[in-house]
Amino acid sequence: MRHEDIIISGFGGQGALFAGQLLAYAGLADGLHVSWIPSYGPEMRGGTANCTVIVSEEEIGAPIIRHPSAAIALNLPSMDKYEPLVKPGGVLVVNTTLVPRASERTDIRVVALPASDIATELGNVRMANLVALGALLKATGIVNVEAVMAQLELHLSERQRKWLEPNKAALLKGAEFVQ
Amino acid sequence: MAKELLKGNEAFAEAAIRYGLEAYFGYPITPQSEALEHLARRMLEENRVFIQAESELGAINMVYGAACCGVRTMTSTSGPGFSLMEEGLSYIAGSDVPAVVVNMQRGGPGLGNIQPSQSDYFLMVKSAGHGDFHPIVLAPASVQEIIDMMGLAFDLAEKYRTLVLIAGDGSLGQMMESAELPPMQPFPYPRPEWAVSGAVGREPHIITSLDLSPEGLERMNLNLQAKLAEIQKHEIRWKEYETEDAEVLLVAYGTTGRICLSVMREARKQGLKVGLFRPQTLWPFPSARLNELAGQVRVMLAAEMNAGQMVEDVRLAVAGKVPVHFYGRLGGIVPLADEILAEVKKL
Missing domain, CATH: 3.40.50.970 (Thiamin diphosphate (ThDP)-binding fold, Pyr/PP domains)
Structure with missing residues (x-):
């Protein structure tokens, strides 16, 4: 059965919530059940932001979970929080540009990639979220990269339109990183 | 759509x-x-x-x-x-x-x-x-x-x-x-x-909650x-999940109800006969059906994001036929499925 419990986490402004929404839109377009729930406490600029996305063939029960089957850590506090929680056999995508340590887990698949550096090379550091998402998609296979690119076309705001092609490139770069 | x-x-x-x-x-x-x-x-x-x-x-x-x-x-x-x-x-x-x-x-x-x-x-x-x-x-x-x-x-x-x-x-x-x-x-x-x-061309309609005479107000109350x-x-509404052979019945509404759906699925995977009863109307409360189910299950567990409120209605409904336990989290903490499953295993 296709089912992933995914947590995407970073600091405010890194686009963790938007990456999660794109994934949810793509799952929906694929005919799956999806839920997306953000952390919505009284956050400050630069504080942490994360969301939980569940993509499943069956009706979704709990929308908030302790142990994700896949996680993205865009910065060090996210790594410290979610690295120990990923289910054995799960996937952890780590943005090594901002996480200066290796994962200690041997029972999960760790995808370590310099997402922020790759995004900077593509023209904007703020696309690190999609580099990491591309890697997560490839590593989990929950939905394919093309499906997410199609949702990007539909949901990138008018103001951000000029970043459509670079964002697609970011997704592909992240996916390419995973063999 | x-x-x-x-x-x-x-x-x-x-x-x-x-x-x-x-x-x-x-x-x-x-x-x-x-x-x-x-x-x-x-x-x-x-x-x-x-x-x-x-x-x-x-x-x-x-x-x-x-x-x-x-x-x-x-x-x-x-x-x-x-x-x-x-x-x-x-x-x-x-x-x-x-x-x-x-x-x-x-x-x-x-x-x-x-x-x-x-x-x-x-x-x-x-x-x-x-x-x-x-x-x-x-x-x-x-x-x-x-x-x-x-x-x-x-x-x-x-x-x-x-x-x-x-x-x-x-x-x-x-x-x-x-x-x-x-x-x-x-x-x-x-x-x-x-x-x-x-009230053009008709008697006025008077809508009020006031009646100064006790007889009148009692009539209104009746x-x-x-x-x-x-x-x-x-107008009583509820949903049941796998209650047919359940020995332990989870009772929960709203978000906690769907969390208990995950609890029930995991419990079933582990071979525990757990069912879920999810009230969709809190008033009127589905008391009669819960009372029936009390004749069939061994024990109930009410889960809520509070210190134990709906559980009082569950206990009234089952009228002592089976023990009704409670698990709750307070202060805005959403209970996780594995916490509730741990409670189920204690029953």
């Missing part, structure tokens, strides 16, 4: 418009403010009434006034705002007018916080205002269910000329989920015959109780 990815607060607001909401009055409060924002834009587009009141007191009394005019009307709020509205809610109940209120519960008491909670159960189910009355209380567990329940809420409110509350919580308001909105319903709809509409008895007879 196709399925869309919809946020709980925006979904119920848009559903209300499509089910014919004519006038919305409200005051912003987290975690339901997206509903107010959505309605501020969309009600104007539809050429209907949206007013951001000066406070929740103002909002509920505007709802009362609109309801007396036969207008399909509602407000939405969270715990602190709901407390302020109680006087108006009682007047609405005492006047037999239809109105709908959504409460996206947050951690309390007092200012509390903005995280999900179910600690307003007593407030909504047992004491939504002074005097002898119960509102109908609906308890959605998903974005789709809150959409569907908006239509049901208006139907029930108008059918019985009564107050209908929707008991959501912060996580339902904030989460996005795949769901389908209804098509736009015909608008405007016919005004009810009893409405206050200007009529109200007769109406509530009808509601209890016809």
Whole structure:
């Protein structure tokens, strides 16, 4: 059965919530059940932001979970929080540009990639979220990269339109990183 | 209509418009403010009434006034705002007018916080205002269910000329989920015959909750109780999951209800005969069916995001036939499925 419990986490402004929404839109377009729930406490600029996305063939029960089957850590506090929680056999995508340590887990698949550096090379550091998402998609296979690119076309705001092609490139770069 | 990815607060607001909401009055409060924002834009587009009141007191009394005019009307709020509205809610109940209120519960008491909670159960189910009355209380567990329940809420409110509350919580308001909105319903709809509409060429309609004679007020109360008895007879709703062979029955509503669905699935995988009973109406409460199930299961566990409120109704319903245990988290903490499963294993 296709089912992933995914947590995407970073600091405010890194686009963790938007990456999660794109994934949810793509799952929906694929005919799956999806839920997306953000952390919505009284956050400050630069504080942490994360969301939980569940993509499943069956009706979704709990929308908030302790142990994700896949996680993205865009910065060090996210790594410290979610690295120990990923289910054995799960996937952890780590943005090594901002996480200066290796994962200690041997029972999960760790995808370590310099997402922020790759995004900077593509023209904007703020696309690190999609580099990491591309890697997560490839590593989990929950939905394919093309499906997410199609949702990007539909949901990138008018103001951000000029970043459509670079964002697609970011997704592909992240996916390419995973063999 | 196709399925869309919809946020709980925006979904119920848009559903209300499509089910014919004519006038919305409200005051912003987290975690339901997206509903107010959505309605501020969309009600104007539809050429209907949206007013951001000066406070929740103002909002509920505007709802009362609109309801007396036969207008399909509602407000939405969270715990602190709901407390302020109680006087108006009682007047609405005492006047037999239809109105709908959504409460996206947050951690309390007092200012509390903005995280999900179910600690307003007593407030909504047992004491939504002074005097002898119960509102109908609906308890959605998903974005789709809150959409569907908006239509049901208006139907029930108008059918019985009564107050209908929707008991959501912060996580339902904030989460996005795949769901389908209804098509736009015909608008405007016919005004009810009893409405206050200007007494041109007819006797005035008088809508009031005032009767200074005890005999008169007792008569009014008996009529109200007769109406509530009808509601209890016809409007009880719930959902059951794998109760046929269940030895342990989870009882939970709303967000906790769907968390318990995950608990039940995991328990079944581990070979435990666990079922789930999810009340969709908190008043009237599905007591008779729970009592039947008490004859069949070994033990029940009520789970809530509070210190134990609905569990009292579960215990009343089963009348001592089986032990009813309780698990709750407080202060805006959402219980996780593995915590509840650990409780199940202790039973």
